[in-house]
Amino acid sequence: MKVLLVGHYYPPHVGGIENVVRMEAVHLAAQGFDVTVLTTGERGTTTRQDGVRVVRVAAWNGAERAGVPFPVPSPRLLSAALRWGRRADVIHVHDCLYPTSWAAGLAALLTRTPHLVTQHVALVQHPSALVRGVQRVVYAVAGRGLLRRARTVITLNASVADFVRRYGARADRARHLANGVDTGLFRPAVSGEERSLARKRLGLPRDRPLVLFAGRLVPKKGYDLLLSGYDPxxxxxxxxxxxxxxxALAGRPGVHHLGGLPPRELAEAYRACDVFALPSTAEGFPLTVQEAMASGLPVVTTDDPGYAPYRLDRSRVTLLERNAATIRTALSALAGDEPRRAAMGRYSRELAETAFSWEEHVNTLAQYYRDAAGPDAGV
Structure with missing residues (x-):
């Protein structure tokens, strides 16, 4: 079966959606699917990576410097979407917000190729009223069409499931499917020595409990709440x-900035630290939380209703309101309670191993593709 996966970014660009698209592509290719990824890049290229054809359309990415990860592709995007969409048995679009998704949806309509949508987030509460307004318009127009025509709409948490139904997804076509996580790459440190060496390589102190935040330094991720009133x-x-x-981080005592890290270095950062904190908003269960759990870290994150389908043990995962003082108190208590950190870390790892399997994720995805494409599509 020929599958076209569509995402606005793809590694080596660092981010959650692009990592998900890559892991799906690689696992699908390993199962015998003919996988093409349509995405953006600095230049237009077509390459093969890990058995996957990666088609990059040249795009301007200046908005990302202002905290808006929104590439603006060249006009060649539509012709690329039509070319590869016509060849595909099924098109799988990741998120409705981006020009790559709109082009893929139009290509699906014109070529009569069935498409699926994975919607990762709901409306992002960006500090700019203009950005919030543009999101609403995009979802009401392009997003509604993509969601209504999709053979299957995949969501990762309850909040996004409600969101896609409001914007046109048919209730009988909506499915919950957790992302997977690479439990081999993201794993706990096997010894105190390994953790100490990781800290040395990353330039981190060896004698202090370390709280890790992983994600873009933008308000919706809550990095500012971690900094607010922080005192070593x-x-x-x-x-x-x-x-x-x-x-915002420079020169602050007790604050260390590693910059954006590729997956292998990020995995080492998880192993170097003691607690993971992500007081984000409107994200439900982001990939970084899954990675932290696979790495055996206790997790402190926002008490989002989107977590409901995962039935988390609240005595082993700290779910809090987005309040700087509350977060500081919880982190300080965990920093001083090593037995509790160890118990929470064991729970995190067990949950990752049992609930976040990429193999199960891709097996389910493959069945959705077969259902959409019909019995004559192969694999």
């Missing part, structure tokens, strides 16, 4: 792995 006297240091507002 609380008993822990803050470690930030991600690009964005680096100036």
């Amino acid at each position: 006297a609380a008993g822990y240091d803050l470690v930030f792995a991600g690009d964005g507002d680096a100036a």
Whole structure:
């Protein structure tokens, strides 16, 4: 079966959606699917990576410097979408917000190729009223058409499931499917020595509990809540792995910025730290939380109703309101309670191993493709 996966970015660009698209593509190719990824890049190229054809359409990406990850592709995007969409048995679009998705949806309509949508997030509460307004318009127009015509709409949490239904997804075609996580790459440190060596390589202190934040340094991720009122006297240091507002971190005692990290270095950062914190908004269960769990870290994150389908043990995962003082108190308590951190870390790893399998994710996805494409599509 020929599958066209569509995402606005793809590695080596760092981010959650692009990592999901890559893992799906690689696992599908390993199962015998003929996989093409349509995405953007600095230049238009077509290459093969890990058995996957990657078609990059040249795009301007200046908006990302302002905290808006929104590439603007060249006009060649539509012809590329038509070419590869016509060849495909099924088109799988990741998120409705981006020009790559709109082009793929139009190509699906014109070539009569069935398409699926994975919607990762709902409306992002961006600080700019203009950005929030543009999101609403896009979802009401392009998003509604993509969702209504999709053979299957996949969501990762309850909040996004409600969102896609409001924007046109048919209830009988909506499915919950958790992302997978690479539990081989993202794993706990096997010893104190390994953790100490990881800290040395990353330039982190060896004698302090470390709280890791992984993600873009933008308000919706909550990095500012971790910084608000932070004092090293609380008993822990803050470690930030991600690009964005680096100036907010510079020169602050007890605050360490690693920048954006590729997956292998990010996995080492998880192993180097003691707690993972992500007070984000409107994300439900983001990939970084799954990676932190696979790495055996206790997790402190926002008490989002989107977590409901996962039935988390609230005594082993700290779910809080998005309040800086509440977060500081919880992190300080965890920093001083090693037995509790260990118990929460064991729960995290067990959950990752049992609930976040890429193999199960891709097996389910493959069945959705077969249902959409029909019995004559192969594999």
